[in-house]
Amino acid sequence: KQEVTQIPAALSVPEGENLVLNCSFTDSAIYNLQWFRQDPGKGLTSLLLIQSSQREQTSGRLNASLDKSSGRSTLYIAASQPGDSATYLCAVRPRRETSGSRLTFGEGTQLTVNP
């Protein structure tokens, strides 16, 4: 059974700092990995999608890497801003047939960027 773990569970940083969020998964047989952002009580906003054949994806101040063999992904946020404060979720799409097309999520990292 695929399990996704995110470390740390919570992170508080001063504005302007660069930071890294970590995601690990137990089964390397995945189609892709997605990073999402969730504001309190809201839905999910997709940030980056990395297909299994890719090593990284970049969007603005965000960079996500994928090391499928070791079951790890990182989300790098450059020059953090208070508006980046949210919960960041990592999700994988398992290849196992019984998993279908579902996403398996981590518990998330709650990020607070202090002005």
Place this chain on the structure above:
Amino acid sequence: EAGVTQSPTHLIKTRGQQATLRCSPISGHTSVYWYQQALGLGLQFLLWYDEGEERNRGNFPPRFSGRQFPNYSSELNVNALELEDSALYLCASSLGGQAFDEQFFGPGTRLTVL
């Protein structure tokens, strides 16, 4: 282009009642997914519909059911509501049922069971 929409935004029910949640996918998307985000349990996969058929379901009891209409919109029905069904229910859509298709999420329906 409109994103995934869900209704209602909030829903309050009492134990034993039935709840119906609705989702409209992004135009052109044929797959709809339902997830439950309960406090302390994280996001759990509920159901996947594609081209009007249920393709997969998560580890939830049969009182969680749904359907997908010809216009690809979807309903999630929860019968015999229990207190632990209180959660944020998120709907997502994707272009098709391919495993590599990106899923786009709606704003969610907050269900409260009293």
